[in-house]
Amino acid sequence: MAKKSRTKSRPQTAPGEVGPRQPCPCGSGKRYKACHGAPGGAAEVYVARPFAGLASECDIVAMRELVPAAVASLRLTADPERVVKLCTLLPMAAPAMVRDSGEIWLGLQVQHNFGDPARDLGAALEAALDAVGREETGAIGLTDPPGPGARFQDLVDDAALTVEVQEGFDFWFADVDEDDRAAATAALEQANAVAQPTARLAGVEAAYWTNVGTKEHLRWVMPEPEDRLLDALARLHAAGKDVLVDGSRFVGMFRAHGLLAPVWDLPVGTGPEVLEEPAQRIAADLAAALADDSNLTTAERSARSGLANRQVTLR
Structure with a gap:
């Protein structure tokens, strides 16, 4: 008796879908079938198109995944006067920072991924705003899944962003005095060494x-x-x-x-x-x-x- 072909019984993947043996798009490193494709899914909600609806969705995705060094200023819906700067990468891959000037910087290229990057950004922004209220400055961490809450889209004015591509990461220390900048020279040189020339x-x-x-x-x-x-x-x-x-x-x-x-x-x-x-x-x-x-x-x-x-x- 001839053997039956096993290829016909394999489930077919539609264009745009993730196959069960492919890496899970959440960034966990696991196969999809063992992560968000498993029965019951992973612990965190996975959002396939987290920045949908934003006027600059494509630029935000590019800044998160493709562009080494760039910044874009935006405004909060609840506090239009506060300066918030969206950055490709912050020192130590921090999710957010409160600067001495009171500016809030948000990092897109981070080490965590809890399933919905827009919710992660929203949580980091809310944590930075809390720090501002306590008159605290410095890096803001996001070590645990943020749970339900405001997403990035819920907190910012949805105007088209003006993306400013940088030659490197010297912008990290544009508002820092010379002594503090000298102490971080090695980290800055290391970051600049991998910043490939880029232009929008x-x-x-x-x-x-x-x-x-x-x-x-x-x-x-x-x-x-x-x-x-x-x-x-x-x-x-x-x-x-x-x-x-x-x-x-x-x-x-x-x-x-x-x-x-x-x-x-x-x-x-x-x-x-x-x-x-x-x-x-x-x-x-x-x-x-x-x-x-x-x-x-x-x-x-x-x-x-x-x-x-x-x-x-x-x-």
């Missing part, structure tokens, strides 16, 4: 050029639902309209916090300035492809399959 394109949203030494990349976080975006990118790829500059190559995508971030490899020496016009062209072609409801052609279906296989899930 001005003509499109949430597209970041970076130089990793051996090559350059453009990483572009996009807000559209994954299925629709894959269809549109497949149409562009099949038509040869996804080429940024001579020698560039569309190589795949990151998936992070419910969004896709297409990635292009660029020749060394490209720089960000020459990408502005072709990125705007691709954005226009992509908008037209997103509006196209016709069935994919054979070539487009083949391109879509190839793109779907070149995705790396970060979170």
Whole structure:
């Protein structure tokens, strides 16, 4: 008797879903089936698209996952006069800091992940506000799951952020006296050593050029639902309209916090300035492809399959 094929009985994973043997997007390091995909799930609620609805959702995801050093100022709904600065990374990967000036800084790249980064940010912000009320300054920790409560979206004014990419982390000590800055020189040098040159394109949203030494990349976080975006990118790829500059190559995508971030490899020496016009062209072609409801052609279906296989899930 012939053996039955086991491949037919395997559960199929829909585009955008996490397979049972893939890493859990919560960042625990466990397979999905042993973490948030297990019966009963993990102890913390997992939110697949935590920053949905925010005007700068794509930039926040980029700052959390892709950009080494950047800051963006925002305002609180309950206290518009208080300065709050959103930062990619803070010293010691702290979730928040209260500065001597009374400013509150929030860190996006942190060591914890309790399932809902927007709730984690909200809890860190609330803890920083409590510290301000007690006239305390310094780093704010978040060592335990915060439980139910206000999320980031509930506490801040949802205006589009102006992201300021930094060359390194010298901004950590912009308001610190020389003696304190000298004491942290080693930590600052270590952080700056891994801060790859990065720039945000001005003509499109949430597209970041970076130089990793051996090559350059453009990483572009996009807000559209994954299925629709894959269809549109497949149409562009099949038509040869996804080429940024001579020698560039569309190589795949990151998936992070419910969004896709297409990635292009660029020749060394490209720089960000020459990408502005072709990125705007691709954005226009992509908008037209997103509006196209016709069935994919054979070539487009083949391109879509190839793109779907070149995705790396970060979170």
